[in-house]
Amino acid sequence: MIRLLGLIGIVLLGACETKKNTHPTEIPLEIASQKNQPIRLMTLDGKPIVPKEGKTLILNLWATWCKPCIEEMPALERMADQLPDHFELILASDEKSERIQAFVNRQSLALTFAHLASGQDALGVYSLPTTIIIGSDGKILQTMVGARAWDSPEQINELLSLAK
Numbered sequence: 001m002i003r004l005l006g007l008i009g010i011v012l013l014g015a016c017e018t019k020k021n022t023h024p025t026e027i028p029l030e031i032a033s034q035k036n037q038p039i040r041l042m043t044l045d046g047k048p049i050v051p052k053e054g055k056t057l058i059l060n061l062w063a064t065w066c067k068p069c070i071e072e073m074p075a076l077e078r079m080a081d082q083l084p085d086h087f088e089l090i091l092a093s094d095e096k097s098e099r100i101q102a103f104v105n106r107q108s109l110a111l112t113f114a115h116l117a118s119g120q121d122a123l124g125v126y127s128l129p130t131t132i133i134i135g136s137d138g139k140i141l142q143t144m145v146g147a148r149a150w151d152s153p154e155q156i157n158e159l160l161s162l163a164k
Contacts (some may be wrong), residue, residue, distance in 0.1 A: 009013065031051055033140040040117040041092055042099045049114050056141070056163040057134040063093050064103045068147035069129040077109050077152035079159075086163060092116040122126075133162050 039059070041049040060076060061075045062069035073091070080089045093100050094116040104113050123132070131148075133141040141162045148155055 016150065025072050038118065039121065039123065041090060042097070042115045042117050044097045044104070044113060044115060046097065046115075051090070051134075052088050054136050056136055056159075057132075058087060058089045059132045059134060060089065060091045060133070061093070061120055061123075061128060061130045062091055063128050064095055064099055066128045071108055072129060072147040072150060073107070073111065075148070075150040077111055079156060080111070082151065082156055083159065085118070087159070088112075090114050094119045135163070 041051075043049055054098070060069075062073075064070075074087060076091070080087070083089075090112045092114040097115045100113055100115060120126070120128075120130075125132075127145050129145075129146045129147055135141050
């Protein structure tokens, strides 16, 4: 009986071991003060999104019910048009893909929308909109909470300076 309990304990300890997942559909992030979990982005039809290598990722977290999120989307679209090719903008929500798709179908925005399969709380994000700027090395450069005038010259210059 004692051996059986010991064996069960070893199996349970092994099951609790944390393993670094390097699956190509995840963006490994080094988050010092947050939950240090990878971000998993999916297209709205369920295919993995892998950010383009060598690009600075602007990951805007939003929700269909978040009025400030929706209000800043046209400025995000104009910002994306002004940024050089080494930037990539993805708008991600952890709502169901069907709900996101229904929202996208009602809009006329040329933006990349994604389902955040890992959930916002995995990133320590509890306020929307939140935008995370991720360098080409996968490290978070800056986290911005709240809506912004993304297409303003000041904001564009700030993003350009982060990507240097």
